[in-house]
Amino acid sequence: MGVAERRERERQETRQRILDAARELFVREGYEAVSMRRIAERIEYSAPAIYHHFRDKEALITELCLHDFRALAAVFLRIGRVDDPVERIRRIGMAYVEFGLEHPSQYRFMFMAEGRPAEPQVPDDMKGNPEQDAYAFLRLAVREAIEQERFRPELADAELISQMLWAAVHGIVSLHIVHHPKEDWIEWRAARATAQAMIDVTTRGLLRAG
Amino acid sequence: MGVAERRERERQETRQRILDAARELFVREGYEAVSMRRIAERIEYSAPAIYHHFRDKEALITELCLHDFRALAAVFLRIGRVDDPVERIRRIGMAYVEFGLEHPSQYRFMFMAEGRPAEPQVPDDMKGNPEQDAYAFLRLAVREAIEQERFRPELADAELISQMLWAAVHGIVSLHIVHHPKEDWIEWRAARATAQAMIDVTTRGLLRAG
DNA sequence: GCGCTAGCTTAACGGCGTTAAGCCAACGGA
DNA sequence: TCCGTTGGCTTAACGCCGTTAAGCTAGCGC
Numbered sequence: 348m349g350v351a352e353r354r355e356r357e358r359q360e361t362r363q364r365i366l367d368a369a370r371e372l373f374v375r376e377g378y379e380a381v382s383m384r385r386i387a388e389r390i391e392y393s394a395p396a397i398y399h400h401f402r403d404k405e406a407l408i409t410e411l412c413l414h415d416f417r418a419l420a421a422v423f424l425r426i427g428r429v430d431d432p433v434e435r436i437r438r439i440g441m442a443y444v445e446f447g448l449e450h451p452s453q454y455r456f457m458f459m460a461e462g463r464p465a466e467p468q469v470p471d472d473m474k475g476n477p478e479q480d481a482y483a484f485l486r487l488a489v490r491e492a493i494e495q496e497r498f499r500p501e502l503a504d505a506e507l508i509s510q511m512l513w514a515a516v517h518g519i520v521s522l523h524i525v526h527h528p529k530e531d532w533i534e535w536r537a538a539r540a541t542a543q544a545m546i547d548v549t550t551r552g553l554l555r556a557g
Numbered sequence: 558m559g560v561a562e563r564r565e566r567e568r569q570e571t572r573q574r575i576l577d578a579a580r581e582l583f584v585r586e587g588y589e590a591v592s593m594r595r596i597a598e599r600i601e602y603s604a605p606a607i608y609h610h611f612r613d614k615e616a617l618i619t620e621l622c623l624h625d626f627r628a629l630a631a632v633f634l635r636i637g638r639v640d641d642p643v644e645r646i647r648r649i650g651m652a653y654v655e656f657g658l659e660h661p662s663q664y665r666f667m668f669m670a671e672g673r674p675a676e677p678q679v680p681d682d683m684k685g686n687p688e689q690d691a692y693a694f695l696r697l698a699v700r701e702a703i704e705q706e707r708f709r710p711e712l713a714d715a716e717l718i719s720q721m722l723w724a725a726v727h728g729i730v731s732l733h734i735v736h737h738p739k740e741d742w743i744e745w746r747a748a749r750a751t752a753q754a755m756i757d758v759t760t761r762g763l764l765r766a767g
Numbered sequence: 768g769c770g771c772t773a774g775c776t777t778a779a780c781g782g783c784g785t786t787a788a789g790c791c792a793a794c795g796g797a
Numbered sequence: 798t799c800c801g802t803t804g805g806c807t808t809a810a811c812g813c814c815g816t817t818a819a820g821c822t823a824g825c826g827c
Contacts, residue, residue: 350793350794350795354793354794358804361805382782382784383783384784392806393806393808394783394784395785395787395807395808396806396807399804399805399806404784404785458735459669459731459735474742475742482743506744507746507750507751507754508754510732510743510745510746510751511754511755511758513732514725514728514729514732515724515728515755516728517728517731518724518725518726518727518728518729519724519728521728521731522668522727525669532684532685532690534716535720536716536720540717541717541724544712545721545724545725547762548758548759548762549725549759549762550762551761552757552760552761552762552763553758553762556766560824560825560826564773568773568774592815593814593816594813602775602776603775603777605776605777605817605818606774606775606776608815608816608817609774609775613816
């Protein structure tokens, strides 16, 4: 029964070639360049052929995003298991900003996508698993900081604080992605400098005095 | 020569009807519902007719956004001339979040628009004028806080701090607009509660100790 | 009364996501 | 060895999109 395996393997290879083509397309040519026809052209298929491998365009994009979600979580893991949860939070913040600025097209799809009627169907083993879920990784650090009584006592909701911290860095990344610094009426400061200030200010605002 | 005036007036009226139709369309049916054909249908014109009044779709949207920028600045003005610049910053933050959550479709066009190859061509009298430019209004408050030595001494760049504060609230609004709280694997906290925490934390982080 | 022009029309182009229908090579069973 | 089935692709097409080209006409100034 080597035939079934070979067929399945070829199917997965084609599927992967579609994903690779899509990724290369929007990494190199940006957000709007990704269309089913352009993807198909790159792998020398017809556009409808893609529908034999993905339900629709959203499913394809979702799969790319899931890969990038894992990549982001991997970046977080790579910053190491810093013992001090507050220092870990600071590094998570900078790593997040770095990721967003380095991969603006992916970032758009991941966190700024406009038309998502259905949910991305995140696999269950990913949710809440700090090794694959970047948000869970942040939340874990926040929980530890709360448990160690590093934050002011009224700041006890790990979920809310995690979302606040995420929003803080997301705000910087997304603002800089859409309002590209050139020729605007605002004197834009460097995103990384603003991010550093944000992280300094928020951690200081969270911590107990003294 | 009443004819020229009448023609000009009629032209402006048609122009305004186009703008009104576009606004109503994306306020009531959302972001993606705004197309030249849908707009034209609403005012019982053909789609190409719009091009006699606007260079292209982007110019039309830009004009809508400029109106909303002024509306946002007006909201800021309406929160009153609070003497304490720090308290004013706090209220600006909450007003901003309120504006974004109340008008998500406009907010998308204003601060999350994806394809803007050319610049929005902001009129010169708007730039930097706190009465029409919301960013300038925020920056003014930040400048006053710095001048009154309310912030920690190393925080002296009004531009950077303004952008940081803007990013903080923008992060909350934009995150809640794309990741609509329902059916997601994250236990979303209410946007206003998160915003309140954000404002508390950032102002506390900015202020001098004691 | 006539020519010009402003303001609209219809037709069309090339793009998009997606669906329908059909073709064909490769397979499993007889 | 032949045959029916099936999987994986094709082309054609639908209805949407922004935009351009060409043309029609009402109303203006002369």
